[in-house]
Amino acid sequence: MGTFYLSEPYCFVRKESERLKIYKDRTLIREVRVQEYSRFFIHESSTLTTDALMLLAEKGIDVVYFSGNRMIGRFVGPENKNVRLRIAQVKAHLSEEKSLHIARNLVLAKLKNTRTSLQRFARRRELELDPVILFLKQSMDHALRAKDLDELRGIEGMAAKRYFEAFPMLIQQSDFSFEGRSRRPAKDPVNALLNYGYALLKAELTGALQAAGLDPYIGYLHRERYGRESLALDLMEEFRCIMVDNLVVKMVNQGVVKRKDFHDDVGESRLKEHARKRFLQEFDRRRKDEVFHQLLQRKMSYREIFHKQAILLAKFIKGEADDYYPFLAK
Amino acid sequence: MEIFVEAHAINAYAYCPRRCYYEYVERVFYHNVYTIHGKLLHEHVDHAGREHRGERQLYRSLYLRSERLGLSVRCDVIEEAEGVLYPVEYKRGKQAGWENNHLQLCAQGLALEEWIGRKIPFGYLFYYGSFRREKVIFDDALRERTIQTIKAIRALHLQDQPPEGIDEWFRCKKCSMVDYCLPQERARLKGKVPWERFT
Ligand code: SF4
Numbered sequence: 289m290g291t292f293y294l295s296e297p298y299c300f301v302r303k304e305s306e307r308l309k310i311y312k313d314r315t316l317i318r319e320v321r322v323q324e325y326s327r328f329f330i331h332e333s334s335t336l337t338t339d340a341l342m343l344l345a346e347k348g349i350d351v352v353y354f355s356g357n358r359m360i361g362r363f364v365g366p367e368n369k370n371v372r373l374r375i376a377q378v379k380a381h382l383s384e385e386k387s388l389h390i391a392r393n394l395v396l397a398k399l400k401n402t403r404t405s406l407q408r409f410a411r412r413r414e415l416e417l418d419p420v421i422l423f424l425k426q427s428m429d430h431a432l433r434a435k436d437l438d439e440l441r442g443i444e445g446m447a448a449k450r451y452f453e454a455f456p457m458l459i460q461q462s463d464f465s466f467e468g469r470s471r472r473p474a475k476d477p478v479n480a481l482l483n484y485g486y487a488l489l490k491a492e493l494t495g496a497l498q499a500a501g502l503d504p505y506i507g508y509l510h511r512e513r514y515g516r517e518s519l520a521l522d523l524m525e526e527f528r529c530i531m532v533d534n535l536v537v538k539m540v541n542q543g544v545v546k547r548k549d550f551h552d553d554v555g556e557s558r559l560k561e562h563a564r565k566r567f568l569q570e571f572d573r574r575r576k577d578e579v580f581h582q583l584l585q586r587k588m589s590y591r592e593i594f595h596k597q598a599i600l601l602a603k604f605i606k607g608e609a610d611d612y613y614p615f616l617a618k
Numbered sequence: 619m620e621i622f623v624e625a626h627a628i629n630a631y632a633y634c635p636r637r638c639y640y641e642y643v644e645r646v647f648y649h650n651v652y653t654i655h656g657k658l659l660h661e662h663v664d665h666a667g668r669e670h671r672g673e674r675q676l677y678r679s680l681y682l683r684s685e686r687l688g689l690s691v692r693c694d695v696i697e698e699a700e701g702v703l704y705p706v707e708y709k710r711g712k713q714a715g716w717e718n719n720h721l722q723l724c725a726q727g728l729a730l731e732e733w734i735g736r737k738i739p740f741g742y743l744f745y746y747g748s749f750r751r752e753k754v755i756f757d758d759a760l761r762e763r764t765i766q767t768i769k770a771i772r773a774l775h776l777q778d779q780p781p782e783g784i785d786e787w788f789r790c791k792k793c794s795m796v797d798y799c800l801p802q803e804r805a806r807l808k809g810k811v812p813w814e815r816f817t
Contacts, residue, residue: 396817
C-alpha cells in the first residue's frame with residue numbers, strides 16, 4: 289500500500305461511497321480507491337471535505353498536510369494506544385544509559401550505512417573516497433566507546449561534516465554546485481532536494497512510529513528541542529544517506545532534475561512544481577525498492593523496513609528485545 | 619475486582635497467549651488485512667437495538683459485566699425464542715468446532731446468567747463462511763474451562779512482558795499481530811548487536 293500524493297494545486301477532494309473524487313476547476317481529474325493507499329499527502333492549496341477526511345480516518349489512512357516541503361500537520365484515525373509502551377518510552381528517555389544505548393546504535397547504523405554507500409560509489413566510479421571512508425570507520429570505533437550523548441553527538445556531527453565535504457564528488461553535473469549542507473533556507477538546488485527528501489522521509493517514519501505506538505516527539509539522540517519529531521529524526525539517521533542522499537545524487541546525475549527546474553526565491557533555492565512532482569514519484573518508487581537488510585538477512589522494501597524498524601525499536605524500549613537492531617544495508 | 623477481562627480476549631488467548639497480551643493488555647492496534655476483514659463483517663451487527671424476526675426476538679450489541687467473574691462481554695446478538703434466551707456470536711470463516719469460540723460464547727452465557735438470574739443452557743455460533751449455525755451446550759466442563767481461561771488472562775494483565783508465543787508459522791502467518799509480534803525476526807535477533815562485525 290503506497291502513499292497518495294496530491295501535489296496538484298487548488299484541488300477539491302470529495303468522498304463518494306468508498307472513493308475519493310478529485311476535482312480541479314470543477315472538473316473531475318481523478319478518482320482514487322482509498323484502500324489502495326496507506327497514506328495521503330496533501331498540499332496546502334487543496335481542500336479535503338470532512339467526509340473525505342473521515343473516510344480516510346476510518347480506513348486507517350494517515351493524512352499528512354504539507355506546505356512546500358514542510359510537513360505542517362497530520363490527521364490520524366484510531367491510534368495504537370499502547371500506554372505501557374508510552375511509559376517505557378518516557379522512562380528510557382529519562383534514563384541516560386538507555387538513551388545513550390539507543391542513540392549509539394542509531395549513530396552506528398548511520399555511520400555504517402553512509403560508509404557502505406560511499407564504498408559502493410568508490411567501487412563503481414573509482415572515486416577517491418578512502419579518507420572519508422576511513423574517517424567513518426574510525427568514527428564508528430569512537431561511537432562504540434562514547435561515554436555520553438554529547439560525545440556521541442560530537443562524533444556524529446564531525447562525521448556528517450566530513451561526509452558532506454566529500455559529497456560534491458558524487459555529483460557529476462557541473463552546473464550543480466554544493467556548498468555544504470544548508471537547511472533553511474536551502475542555498476542551492478542540491479540542498480533543496482535533500483531537504484525535500486528528508487521531509488518526506490520524516491513524514492514516513494513519523495507514521496511508522498505512530499503505528500507502532502511510539503510517540504514521535506520523544507527522542508533519544510535528538511532531544512534538545514520541544515515540538516520536533518525527535519524520535520522520527522532519530523530513526524531517520526539510518527536511512528538518510530541510503531534512501532535520500534543516493535536518490536538525490538541519482539536524479540541529478542541522470543538528469544531527471546535539471547538546473548532549470550529550480551528558481552531562486554530571495555536567496556532560497558526552490559524546486560518548481562513539475563519537478564517537485566517528479567521527485568515525489570521517484571521517492572515513492574524508491575520506497576518500494578527492495579534492499580537487503582543485513583541483520584534480518586533478507587530483502588525487503590524500504591516501506592516495510594520503516595515499519596519493522598519502528599516496531600523493533602518499540603520492542604527494545606519495552607524491554608521485550610535484547611537490543612535495538614537497526615537497518616544495515618549491504 | 620479491578621481488572622475486567624473481555625470475553626473477546628478468550629478467543630485471542632486460545633489462539634496464542636502472546637496475541638492476547640498484545641491485543642488486550644498492551645492494546646496494540648496494528649492494521650492488517652485479516653482484522654480489517656473481520657471488522658467489516660461485524661459492522662452490520664454493531665448497531666445496538668431490539669427487533670423481531672419471525673418468532674424470535676433479537677437484542678443487538680449488548681454490553682454486560684460479570685462482577686463475579688471480573689468479566690466484561692460484548693454480545694453481538696442475544697435471541698429469545700419460546701421464552702429461552704441465548705447468545706449468538708458471529709464468526710468469520712466456516713470452521714465450526716473450535717474450542718476458543720466455544721469458550722468465548724460460554725463467557726457470554728455466564729455473564730448473561732448473572733444479569734438475568736436465570737440459567738442459560740446453550741448458545742449459537744454463526745459462521746459467515748458457511749452461513750451455518752452451530753449449537754454449543756454450556757455444560758459443566760465448558761464452564762469450568764471458561765472460568766480458568768478468564769483467570770489466566772487476568773494473570774496476563776499483571777505481567778510486564780508478553781508471554782511466550784506459539785511461534786508456529788502456520789498459525790503466526792494468519793495472526794492479526796504477526797506484523798507487530800515479528801516471530802521470525804525475534805528468532806533471528808537475539809542478544810546484542812555484534813558491532814565488531816560491522817566496524
Ligand atoms: S505472531 Fe504467532 S507468536 Fe506472535 S502473537 Fe501471533 S500467533 Fe502468537
